[in-house]
Amino acid sequence: MAQEESELVNVFPLRPEHTSNTHLSTSLDFLAGGGEMGERIRSKDWSATPLGPVEHWPQSLKTIVRIMLTSRQPIWIGWGPELIKLYNDPYIAIVGGKHPEALGQPAAVVWREIWDDVGPRLQIAYNNNEGTYDESLLLIMERYGYQEETYYTFSYSPVPGDQGGVGGIICANTDDTQRIIGDRQVKLLRTLAAETADARTIEDACRLSASSLSQNMHDLPFAMLYLVDHEKQEVSLAGTSGISSTHEAVPERVALNTNSFWPFADVVHNQEVRVVSNLDHMSGNFPTGAWQRSPHEAAVLPIAPSGTTGQAGVLIVGLNPFRRFDEGYRGFLELVAGQIAASIANAQAYEEERKRAEALAEIDRAKTLFFSNVSHEFRTPLTLMLGPIEDTLAERDSLSSEQRERTEILHRNALRLLKLVNALLDFSRIEAGRVQAAYEPTDLATFTADLASSFRSAIEKAGMTLIVDCPALDSVVYVDHEMWEKIVLNLLSNAFKYTLEGCITVSLRQKGPMVELVVKDTGVGIPEEELPHMFERFHRVAGTRGRTYEGTGIGLSLVQELVKLHGGTVSVESTHGKGSTFTVSLPLGNAHLPTERITGEHTLSSTALHADVYADEALRLLTGQEGLFESVPDRVFDGKYEPGTGKDVIGEQTHLPRILFADDNADMREYVSRLLQSRYDVQTVPNGKVALDAVKSYRPDMVLTDVMMPNMDGFELLQALRANPQTRTLPVILLSARAGEEASIEGMEAGADDYLVKPFNARELLARTGAHLEMAQLRAEHIYA
Known part of the structure; x- marks a missing residue:
């Protein structure tokens, strides 16, 4: 051991x-x-x-x-x-x-x-x-x-x-010197970043920055923060730390073109740090900060602007009397100035964004007021138009068939215009908070079934089926009748517009404390990426097949706003190519509604007036969509058609020049056809795709086409015609509601021979079609001479 x-x-x-x-x-x-x-x-x-x-x-x-x-x-x-x-x-x-x-x-x-x-x-x-x-x-x-x-x-x-x-x-x-000094400097930079993070204005950013600098009175015994006004060529005090703003060494404003104790102009111009010595010789003692001795030097640092429009500034800092102003100290103060610059830039960006948002809100309010005023102004002349038109239609026996047809066109389109005006007026009232709703206890099942049934004729005429499944409810539902009409009719109108075959189902069920209205169709459906935008104002799904391209894009957004006024929600589910399902959920009872807006029960008024406008519009969408195009004559072509001559070589017979007109509005097709039929052989089709097929067999001398149509619009039709050698020189005139030089240039650059802005008069249409047919004939004669 x-x-x-x-x-x-x-x-x-x-x-x-x-x-x-x-x-x-x-x-x-x-x-x-x-x-x-x-x-x-x-x-x-x-x-x-x-x-x-x-x-x-x-x-x-x-x-x-x-x-x-x-x-x-x-x-x-x-x-x-x-x-x-x-x-x-x-x-x-x-x-x-x-x-x-x-x-x-x-x-x-x-x-x-x-x-x-x-x-x-x-x-x-x-x-x-x-x-x-x-x-x-x-x-x-x-x-x-x-x-x-x-x-x-x-x-x-x-x-x-x-x-x-x-x-x-x-x-x-x-x-431990470097560790202690380093820790407090890092702490200040963190505090500076955290305290100024929520600054929403430049003034707040400067005030919070100056306040944060007081957390390190060892290295910054005092500090002054100035902002530069380049337009006025001056600096102005924006904040102080450790020194009173009334101190004689703290000027409130200094012009950059004058001499000053502090080198403002030099620092702003050169963007470099300057050191001011001999502070002891200046009258008035400087604060001591965390020490027992006043600084005898100060650093003047630039606060760099962010970008070309950023806010510049100057930071003056009293230096620690017990530290040498070396690279480490300078680097720390530059980090401080950089953090202040970042907080000012962030606040400036937020302030500019807020101003932009306020400007947009003001524009939105002005737009709402404009819509409201214009809608009110429209209603007066529309009333004065509809009254005499309806009086004239009541005297049917005194009208010829042609007069009655023209008057009915006037009536239909006046009602359509009134529907659009009412939709704009509804929006303006909702946005302005001026909606005067009246929530009544309602037999919602019967009411909804009656509204849905008004579409039965149009749906069945289109070869489809309408299923109305609205059994009686056990609980009372409070709704504003006029608003509920618009909710149901807009959803049905939307379903009919984008359902070309199959069926449309309207069902109403009570689900717990809610009642659900479901409008389901077997239509074209909605692409998945479009679903989040379906209830946005003026949003339309581009390239979707439907019965018409017409529409404002406000129907579904109006539905959402009206549902919200009932304390409910609306949602959509869809599979592209298979159909869509819109679901409206409303709370039962009236606890969720404003008390002053709840009224007693009264007998349901007829919904025919409002429903008929929607139903008649749906019926008009069917006109001209049953076949390829309307009333094409039976002709046999031998392939020797001479473009621009209006002739088929069938023996020695000659015919009127042929004009093919494409527009998805049936009334517009009837109107233009009636204007031209005395001089030309006119055929009409409801969209560009049908027009392209018709050109192959009808062989027109000219094509008139609306720009905005379903399935194939006017520009796509024009592109297809110009790509085909047989129709490359066929005269094409575009019709559009888009006014302005840019729209006209766009049409001409696309290859159109002319661009006609709606509304146009008969003389202008006849003059332009005649001129272009004559030019086409001259070209053809030159080619075949």
Whole structure:
């Protein structure tokens, strides 16, 4: 066992010098190595110091000197009552500019500037034989000709002398200066970013920035923030930190073309940091911040604008009187200025966005007011039109068939215009909050079934089936009757427009505390990417097959707004190519409705007036869609058609020039056909696709086409005609409600021979068709001459 202990004790082999009979007390080996300080200690004449010759040093001193020289931690030793100073290489950075003179000097001489802080601690260690310990203690040292802020963690430990008592002290040090300063700078930058994140105006950003700077009064004893007005060529105060805005060194406004104590013009123009010295010479003391001394220098930094229209500024910062303004300090202040610039830019962007939103809201309000006023103005002349028209239709016996037909066209389109005007008026009232709803307890099943049945004739005439499944409900539902009519009729009208075969189902069911109206169709369906936009105002699905391209895009959005007024929701599900299902959910009872808008029950009025407008419009969509095109004569072509001549070579017979007219509005087809039929052989079709098929067999001399049509619009038809060598020179005139030079240019660039804007008069239409037919005939005669 003893042998094992001996082996454990002798784990580290003894070096030769350790086996020598020569002791450290009689040798200078304890001063071996130690780098620069080892050499300096060895070469110094210690006999001229209170320590005396090295050979006579006590063993305890030699021992701790050896420990010090071999340590990589900054260590110094104070020996004897005067605490004569010895230190190692790592400690040179701490003693700084006092090196090498500090070697062999009393501690009170070396550290005279901090003796009030360290002297009492050294006395405790030396006189009381008690160790001391301090962590990150602030010490204002003067090592390079100026006072500087430093932080050290250190301990004073007494060292026993050879004769008993305390011979001296040993001190191990850790420099915390960079960590302490770095931590508070990072903290300020984080605070600055967090505090200004919610700034909504430039003024708020500056105020919050200035307030945040007060979190680090060590590095920014005071600060002033100015904004630049390039138009006025001046800077104006936007915030202060640690200094009053009434201080004589804090001007409220400064013109950039005048001399000033602060170099505003220089910094704004050159975008570079400038340092202002000799603040002590300025009358009026500057604030001290976290120190007992006012700054004697200040840094003036540019706040760079964001982009070409960003807000520029200037930041003036009092400098820490106990730090040198080096690259590290400059870099920190530039980060501060950059963060302030970012907060100003963010606030400016938010403010500009808010102003844009307010401007758009104002435009929206103006638009709403315009729609409201125009809708009201439209209703008066429409009333004066509808009254006489209906009176005339009532006198059927006095009208010829042609007069009755024209009057019916007037009546239908006046009612259609009234429907559109009412929709715009409804929207303007909803947006302005002026809707005067009257919620009544209603037999919703009967009411809904009657409304749906008004479409039966049109749906069945289209070869489809209408299923109405509205059993009686157990609970009362409160609705505004006129609004509910518009909800049901708009959904049915939409379903009919985009359902070309199959069936449309209207069902009503109570589901818990709700009642659900479901309008389901087997129509063309809605692309998945369009579903989120179906209830947006004026949104239309491009390229969808339907019975007509006409429409304002406000029907479904009006449904949503009216449903919301009932405290309900509307949703849509659809599979493209298979149909759509619209679901309206309303709460039962009246607890969710405004009390002042609830009325008593009364007998349901007839819905015929409103429903007939929708149903008649649906019936008109069917006109001309049963076949390829209307009333095409039976002709046999031998393939020798001469374009532009209006002739088929069938023996020696000649015919009137042929005009093919494509428009999805049946009344427009009838009107244009009637205008032209006295001079031309006119055939009409409901869309571009049918027109393209008709061109192959009818061989027209000219094509008139509306621009906006379902299945194939006018531009697509024009493109197809120009791509075919046989129809490349066929005259084509585009008709459109889009007015303006740009629309006309677009049509001509697409290859049209002319562009006619609706509404047009008969003389203009006849003149243009005649002119283009004559030009086409001249071209043909030239080609075949």
